[in-house]
Amino acid sequence: MTDDQISTHAQLFDLTGKDALVTGGTRGIGLMMARGLLQAGARVVISSRKADACADAQQHLAQFGDVRAIPADLSRHEECIRLADLVTADTDGLQILVNNAGATWGEPLESFPDSAWDKVLDLNLKSPFWLVQALLPALRQAGTADDPARVINVGSIDGIHVSRLPIYSYAASKAALHQLTRVLARELGPQHITVNAVAPGPFRSKMMAATLDAFGDSIAASAPLRRIGRDDDMAGIAVFLASRAGSYLTGAIIPVDGGIATTASGTSG
Numbered sequence: 070m071t072d073d074q075i076s077t078h079a080q081l082f083d084l085t086g087k088d089a090l091v092t093g094g095t096r097g098i099g100l101m102m103a104r105g106l107l108q109a110g111a112r113v114v115i116s117s118r119k120a121d122a123c124a125d126a127q128q129h130l131a132q133f134g135d136v137r138a139i140p141a142d143l144s145r146h147e148e149c150i151r152l153a154d155l156v157t158a159d160t161d162g163l164q165i166l167v168n169n170a171g172a173t174w175g176e177p178l179e180s181f182p183d184s185a186w187d188k189v190l191d192l193n194l195k196s197p198f199w200l201v202q203a204l205l206p207a208l209r210q211a212g213t214a215d216d217p218a219r220v221i222n223v224g225s226i227d228g229i230h231v232s233r234l235p236i237y238s239y240a241a242s243k244a245a246l247h248q249l250t251r252v253l254a255r256e257l258g259p260q261h262i263t264v265n266a267v268a269p270g271p272f273r274s275k276m277m278a279a280t281l282d283a284f285g286d287s288i289a290a291s292a293p294l295r296r297i298g299r300d301d302d303m304a305g306i307a308v309f310l311a312s313r314a315g316s317y318l319t320g321a322i323i324p325v326d327g328g329i330a331t332t333a334s335g336t337s338g
């Protein structure tokens with residue numbers, strides 16, 4: 070091994086000079102990831118639908134680094150293109166794309182509506198694809214063989230195991246996003262772009278508030294690590310995947326779940 074293959078600890082995780090886009094970065098998991106990327110030195114653009122939420126999150130995150138917020142409704146194709154154009158207007162390339170914005174819908178099978186398929190698939194599955202498509206020139210420009218550009222899709226353990234909740238379109242969207250991650254990883258690897266997915270377990274957020282209020286203690290007790298996720302767990306995986314430390318992974322679906330899905334037991338054997 071030569072010396073130039075060995076980084077210092079700081080270099081392994083340093084994101085200085087890199088540009089990142091985190092969708093849904095105004096709260097919850099996106100906010101956790103955006104904070105981590107900023108602390109590692111990246112310039113970060115966050116985005117969500119609501120202009121006031123964007124302004125509030127930008128103000129909060131500014132203590133950690135150089136952050137800008139751009140409102141956009143990413144469930145619409147033309148909004149993904151508009152956001153991509155704005156993000157790349159004054160940069161040469163985009164090193165890090167975090168497709169995090171997501172929505173869920175819970176309703177019994179008998180009454181589960183058609184609109185719950187469109188709403189969830191448009192945002193959770195199609196918008197990551199549209200953003201990769203629109204940002205491809207910027208990702209290609211940024212990536213090198215030694216330091217590829219990174220796409221980080223936020224999937225879910227509900228795309229790996231079978232949830233007890235009636236979240237039909239959500240579970241299907243996340244399993245599909247995991248497979249799209251692998252498909253894109255194979256195509257984009259030779260173009261110096263890695264594509265990985267993080268599959269979170271339970272983390273406190275607006276989306277998870279009702280579930281954790283009702284079942285938080287039992288969910289934590291059922292996890293081998295006996296707790297729900299912390300902000301740092303999401304910040305850490307985002308920095309790892311975006312940094313030199315994560316530059317040889319692609320097509321991976323990484324559960325960050327305290328062991329809930331990774332050690333789920335079967336009933337036989």
Ligand SMILES: NC(=O)c1ccc[n+]([C@@H]2O[C@H](COP(=O)([O-])OP(=O)(O)OC[C@H]3O[C@@H](n4cnc5c(N)ncnc54)[C@H](OP(=O)(O)O)[C@@H]3O)[C@@H](O)[C@H]2O)c1
Pocket residue numbers: 092093094095096097098099116117118119122141142143144169170171172192223224225226268269270271272273274275276277
């Ligand atoms: N929390 C968990 O335990 C958990 C577990 C597994 C996976 N996940 C995944 O993690 C991601 C984030 O979830 P979260 O729990 O942090 O949820 P959350 O608190 O509801 O945050 C969702 C974020 O997405 C934005 N958003 C929603 N609809 C949007 C749209 N049409 N266009 C653009 N932005 C939109 C929201 O802001 P606006 O309302 O302002 O648009 C918000 O910033 C999702 O993909 C979710 O499936 C979460």
